[in-house]
Amino acid sequence: MRKPCHLFLWIPLLFFMILNNGCSKSDSGSTGTYTGWAVGQAYSGYGTILNTQNDGFSWLRQVIPSLDPDVNINDISALDSQEAWAVGGVVNGFGLILRTLDGGLNWNRVGTLDQIPNDELMAIYVIDKQTIWAAGKNNRILSTTDQGMTWRSFKLDSIFQINFTSITVSGTKNLWITGEPNTKNPNDSIAVIMHSPDGGITWSTQGLKDTLPGKIHNIFAVDDSTLYAAADGFIYKTTNGGLNWYITFTNQNKRINAVCAEDINDIWAIGNNDGLFHSTNGGVHWDTIKPQVTGNNLLGITTNGSAQKVWIVGANTTGIGKGIILYTNNDGQTWFLEDYPVEAGLYKISFVGTR
Numbered sequence: 001m002r003k004p005c006h007l008f009l010w011i012p013l014l015f016f017m018i019l020n021n022g023c024s025k026s027d028s029g030s031t032g033t034y035t036g037w038a039v040g041q042a043y044s045g046y047g048t049i050l051n052t053q054n055d056g057f058s059w060l061r062q063v064i065p066s067l068d069p070d071v072n073i074n075d076i077s078a079l080d081s082q083e084a085w086a087v088g089g090v091v092n093g094f095g096l097i098l099r100t101l102d103g104g105l106n107w108n109r110v111g112t113l114d115q116i117p118n119d120e121l122m123a124i125y126v127i128d129k130q131t132i133w134a135a136g137k138n139n140r141i142l143s144t145t146d147q148g149m150t151w152r153s154f155k156l157d158s159i160f161q162i163n164f165t166s167i168t169v170s171g172t173k174n175l176w177i178t179g180e181p182n183t184k185n186p187n188d189s190i191a192v193i194m195h196s197p198d199g200g201i202t203w204s205t206q207g208l209k210d211t212l213p214g215k216i217h218n219i220f221a222v223d224d225s226t227l228y229a230a231a232d233g234f235i236y237k238t239t240n241g242g243l244n245w246y247i248t249f250t251n252q253n254k255r256i257n258a259v260c261a262e263d264i265n266d267i268w269a270i271g272n273n274d275g276l277f278h279s280t281n282g283g284v285h286w287d288t289i290k291p292q293v294t295g296n297n298l299l300g301i302t303t304n305g306s307a308q309k310v311w312i313v314g315a316n317t318t319g320i321g322k323g324i325i326l327y328t329n330n331d332g333q334t335w336f337l338e339d340y341p342v343e344a345g346l347y348k349i350s351f352v353g354t355r
Contacts, residue, residue: 032057032329035081036351037104038300038313039073039088042344043320047073047088047096050340051104053081056311056327059340062104071096077126078350085110085148087121087134095121095136099148110148117142117153123177125167133200135164135177143200156203162192170221173199176206176242178216178229191216191231195242206242218258220355226264228283230256235269237283248283251275257298260355262305266331270298270312278332293337296324300348303355311354315345325349 032055042048046069049062064073071089073096078084082103088096091109094116098107121136134142139155139162156162156177164179175196191212196203207216207229218230228248229236235249235256249256249269256271267279269286274296276289298314308331315323323345325338 032309034304034307034309034351034353035078035103036302036311036349036354037076037078037084037086038311038325038340038346038349039076039086040313040315040323040344040346040348041072042342044343045069047071048342048344048346049073049076049086049098049104049107050342050344050346053103055309055329056325056338059325059338061340061342062100062107064098064107065109067091067096072120072347073098074120074122075124075348076350077124077132078352079126079129081352083126083129084350085124085126085132087124087136089120090118093118095119095134095140095142097121097124097134097142097148111151115151115153122163122165123167125169127169127172131172133167133169133175135167135179137163138182140164141177141200156194164194166216166218168219168221168227170224173197174221174224174241175200176219176221176227178219180215180217191229191236193219193229193242193245197241207236207245212236212245217256220259220261222261222264226261226282228259228261228267228269230259230269230271232256235259235277235283249277249279249286258301260301260303260310262303262308262310262331262355266305268301268303268310268332270301270314272297273317274298276312289332291326291335293324293326298324298326300346302349302351304351304353305355309351309354311349311351313346313349315347319345 035053038050050059073088076086086098097110119136119140123135125133161182162179166178177194193206216231221227233252236245237248238245254271259269269277279286296314300313303310312326
């Protein structure tokens, strides 16, 4: 159900515009048809998976069996309306990988103790039914080419100890993985981008400390050549597959958590403290959007360019209460606040057929 702006007024089957031009109600009789999932952690301590089958007009919490308290669900990747994959913290000695084949009615753990390392997994990307990539803390990378029956697990060589947090793919062979140095020094600022041109057989480092300052939190491939990366205070862009990167956005007081593109020109970025930015010319110029609903770190975003739909999730900056789900179906001209049935901060979101 979409939630009105008035804090104590709940009106079923209505949704309200909350950004740009204030609050106005619209008839929601024609609901959407997109299926999606959002993940995070409930403030009770348990990992959370939410599902919608109507663009987010209504969300349901799905049951995760045998999940320990204080174990996050960190990322989700939807293949189709029935199959989705999620990753999270360590349970019973190895990182959590979950899969559903029935739209989330049943979530089952994939992998075994001898296949999956004792590392928290932070990112997952489903290429097709056979091929899935996951990444996590301590330089850890995993892949499967048989629907998760067996997993290849390895650590990427790096001069730094890296917690990998994001995966993006163009086609089936071009892979990029980004991460943050595992350091206790809060002032350490090193950008790490790893690239494989051959489906994970070989890897190389892109972006060095002197050319890409700021820890990178997320990366997104528009195609084989054009990518964007979200970092502390910056958004980076490359037009030659990562050989050279340059700054396309700067706000050194804002941590940029994620970036997503509808096409080569239409780019969205989100960050802490309600950071929401939009470019319609490939990052040459950025508009800052001011939400009327404030007090959230915006953490996950997905978009479908052909339908002009964008979904954004986040967590309350105070660490208590609900986070947020924002939705637009007209490329940001109007925005709506979607309600969901659990006190949880949300980290990532994935819809079928979106980028």
